[in-house]
Amino acid sequence: MRRVAVIALxxxxxxxxxxxxxxxxxxxxxxxxxxxxxxxxxIGIQSLILINLGLTAITFFGLAIAIFIGxxxxxxxxxxxxxxxxxSKPVRRYExxxxxxxxLALTLLVNTAxxxxxxxxxxxxxxxxxxxxxxxxxxxxxxxxLQLLLATALALLFSCFSSPxxxxxYTLGLFIVGSFAADLKDLADALQAPWLEGMMRAIxxxxxxxxxxxxxxxxxxxxxxxxxxxWWNTAYAVAYIxxxxxxxxxxxxxxxxx
Amino acid sequence: xxxxxxxxxLVLLVAVIGGAAVVHLQRHIxxxxxxxxxxxxxxxxxxxxxxxxxxxGYDGLAACIYWTRxxxxxxxxxxxxxxxxxxxxxLDITTTLDPELILAYRFGAVFLAEDQPTGAxxxxxxxxxxxxxxxxxxxxxxxxxDIGFVYYRAYKDYDKAAAAFRTGADYPGxxxxxxxxxxxxxxxxxxxxxxxxxxxxxxxxxxxxxxRASAETHLLGMRFDDEIEYLQGxxxxxxxxxxxxPSSWREVxxxxxxxxxxxxxxxxxxxxxHDGTVLVxxxxxxxxxxxxxxx
Numbered sequence: 279m280r281r282v283a284v285i286a287l288x289x290x291x292x293x294x295x296x297x298x299x300x301x302x303x304x305x306x307x308x309x310x311x312x313x314x315x316x317x318x319x320x321i322g323i324q325s326l327i328l329i330n331l332g333l334t335a336i337t338f339f340g341l342a343i344a345i346f347i348g349x350x351x352x353x354x355x356x357x358x359x360x361x362x363x364x365x366s367k368p369v370r371r372y373e374x375x376x377x378x379x380x381x382l383a384l385t386l387l388v389n390t391a392x393x394x395x396x397x398x399x400x401x402x403x404x405x406x407x408x409x410x411x412x413x414x415x416x417x418x419x420x421x422x423x424l425q426l427l428l429a430t431a432l433a434l435l436f437s438c439f440s441s442p443x444x445x446x447x448y449t450l451g452l453f454i455v456g457s458f459a460a461d462l463k464d465l466a467d468a469l470q471a472p473w474l475e476g477m478m479r480a481i482x483x484x485x486x487x488x489x490x491x492x493x494x495x496x497x498x499x500x501x502x503x504x505x506x507x508x509w510w511n512t513a514y515a516v517a518y519i520x521x522x523x524x525x526x527x528x529x530x531x532x533x534x535x536x
Numbered sequence: 537x538x539x540x541x542x543x544x545x546l547v548l549l550v551a552v553i554g555g556a557a558v559v560h561l562q563r564h565i566x567x568x569x570x571x572x573x574x575x576x577x578x579x580x581x582x583x584x585x586x587x588x589x590x591x592x593g594y595d596g597l598a599a600c601i602y603w604t605r606x607x608x609x610x611x612x613x614x615x616x617x618x619x620x621x622x623x624x625x626x627l628d629i630t631t632t633l634d635p636e637l638i639l640a641y642r643f644g645a646v647f648l649a650e651d652q653p654t655g656a657x658x659x660x661x662x663x664x665x666x667x668x669x670x671x672x673x674x675x676x677x678x679x680x681x682d683i684g685f686v687y688y689r690a691y692k693d694y695d696k697a698a699a700a701f702r703t704g705a706d707y708p709g710x711x712x713x714x715x716x717x718x719x720x721x722x723x724x725x726x727x728x729x730x731x732x733x734x735x736x737x738x739x740x741x742x743x744x745x746x747x748r749a750s751a752e753t754h755l756l757g758m759r760f761d762d763e764i765e766y767l768q769g770x771x772x773x774x775x776x777x778x779x780x781x782p783s784s785w786r787e788v789x790x791x792x793x794x795x796x797x798x799x800x801x802x803x804x805x806x807x808x809x810h811d812g813t814v815l816v817x818x819x820x821x822x823x824x825x826x827x828x829x830x831x
Contacts, residue, residue: 320604322639322744327604330597337594457592488593495596499636 281369282377289381290388293347298385301339302392308335309400325404329498332397333418337494339393340386340426341453347385348433349445351378352530372527379434379523386426394419411500414493417508421491424515428486429453431519435526438533456488486518582625584632591633599634602626606640610647610656620656623648627665631672641669642682643747649686659690678741680704681714685734688721698722713737732758759801760816767798767806767814774812781812 309332316327352375355361364374394416401415402408432452436445455462459482466478490511493503581587591598606626613620627644631637647655649662663686670679684700687693701718704710717737720730732755739751770793774782782788785797785808797805804817 316600316604319608320600321607321643321747323600323603323637326637327597327600330594330600334594334597454592458589461589492593494594495599495634495636498596 281373282380285364285369285374285377286380286384289351289378290384293343293382293385296347298343298347299389299392301343302389302396305335305339305393306396306400309396310403313400313404325401326498328400328404329415330494332400333415333422333494333498336390336393336397336419337422337425337492340390340422341429343389344382344386344426344429345433345446345449345453347382348430349437349442349449351382351434352437353442353445371531375434375438375523375527375530379430382430382434383427386423386430390419390423390426409500411497414497414500414502417503418493418497420508421493421503421511424511425488425491427519428488428491428515428522431522431526432486435522435529438526438530452486453488456486457492459485459487459489486522487514490514581629584629587629588633595633599630599637599640602630602633603637603640606630606644606647613656614653617653620647620658623656624658624661624665628668631665631668635672638669638673638676638678639744641665641679643744645682645686646747646750649690651690659686662686662690675707677704677707677710677714680707680710681717681737681741684717684721685738688726688730688734692726694721694725711737711741728758728761756801760820763798763800764806764814764816767794770794771808771812771814781810782808783810784808 309328312331313324313328316324320327352361355364361374365371397419398408398412398415401412429449433445433449436448440448462478462482462485466475466482469475469478493507497503581590587598587602588595606623609622609626610620612618613623623644627640627648630640630644634640645662645666648665649655649659651657663683666679666683666686669676673679680700680703684697684704687697687700691697698718698721701714701721705714705718713733717730717733720733724730735751735754735758739748739755742748742751771782771788774788774791774793777791782791785794785805788794788808789796799805800816800820802817802820804820807815807817809815
């Protein structure tokens with residue numbers, strides 16, 4: 279466990295050294311700009327647009343980090359041959375994968391925490407107060423973080439056997455398909471042929487259901503997130519991430535590194 | 537390595553000259569293509585459902601963008617005296633993307649229902665939008681207020697307006713004024729008092745500065761009309777007494793009918809035509825707004 283933590287901490291340090299957290303400046307400017315701009319050109323949606331854009335930006339900035347760092351986690355170490363030095367020490371391959379995942383998760387946690395602080399500051403600037411509709415926003419951000427962890431696990435999985443470009447394409451593709459998951463289920467319900475319906479339903483359950491975690495539109499209107507959804511989504515994310523990491527570990531374990 | 541002091545001035549000079557050239561050229565292009573730049577009166581995606589799918593679930597943000605497009609389209613057509621062709625489709629997409637975006641139904645209905653050139657002059661679409669709002673937000677009784685408002689102002693159908701207010705009044709939590717309005721409209725129809733009550737309620741029920749300003753303008757317009765009617769009565773009385781219209785307010789004041797030159801709520805003096813008609817000074821802000829309830 280200590281070895282996993284050391285790798286995680288080094289991965290986090292590396293990400294910080296790569297100036298990943300610079301995106302926070304862009305994020306802050308985007309929120310301030312949006313709050314001012316939409317106050318001028320629209321009617322009555324200043325805080326609504328800030329919530330929608332803020333939460334969407336947290337998702338996509340985080341997703342960009344998860345994918346573009348995630349895809350290089352294993353590949354870069356192999357390319358620079360630092361992996362060999364690392365594995366020659368008493369570090370197991372699964373520890374390396376878990377450590378890499380932990381490090382990027384920590385990077386995303388710090389990044390999301392800063393963006394959340396900036397987001398609430400911007401919201402306070404627009405509304406001049408906080409109200410009862412604001413706590414559900416934290417639940418939405420928690421769900422976004424779960425999405426980012428899931429995307430990280432997928433990027434890491436693809437990074438174990440593919441090139442960075444292909445890994446990015448696969449992860450992004452799965453994110454898009456996973457965001458359409460509800461439509462896949464609707465399609466399955468609409469299909470007449472049982473085998474087609476079964477196939478569509480299988481795809482629906484197989485793809486990572488990113489749409490589970492998107493409650494932005496609902497919380498933007500101040501609706502609370504049901505406690506059951508909170509727990510089910512957490513359990514789903516943990517289970518799916520565990521499966522993906524397990525697959526990654528298996529692939530990496532059996533990979534010939536010579 | 538070449539020292540910075542050798543290359544930096546040259547780079548800065550090129551950047552300044554190049555930047556100025558780009559700005560200059562862009563201005564020429566803008567001027568040359570101004571006639572070709574018309575607002576695209578087409579929507580590439582007309583189905584809200586499709587737009588919803590394409591947003592990957594980030595439909596709340598897309599709704600805000602479409603709502604802003606609707607506001608911008610309304611503003612542009614309002615200035616240009618255009619046709620508001622895209623207004624309803626944009627509002628429809630907005631409300632499909634975010635069915636709970638109440639202001640898109642309410643303000644959208646106002647934009648649609650107002651007569652041209654103030655609005656789109658499409659009260660049928662305003663009703664359609666509000667009915668969609670009711671379908672998707674069945675507990676929101678204020679849509680009945682808006683439906684009643686459209687029937688009252690645009691159609692002058694006081695029976696349907698009263699019925700809408702009555703239906704809304706039956707909702708749990710509905711404001712007591714809904715039943716009062718229903719009774720008032722049924723009894724008095726299109727009186728100014730009814731119009732005033734409607735605009736006052738709209739003013740009280742919103743925090744949005746744009747809608748409040750609009751309601752305020754209408755309320756102010758009614759105050760102008762009250763005063764003009766009152767002053768016209770005094771001038772008519774003067775004509776009855778003297779047999780000729782007054783040449784100035786001084787004459788009316790000399791007859792003891794007014795204390796001096798009457799000022800309108802904006803602080804400008806009311807005008808008096810040669811035939812004794814009382815008018816508002818064109819400089820008064822109220823002249824810039826059409827008062828639909830006078831129609």
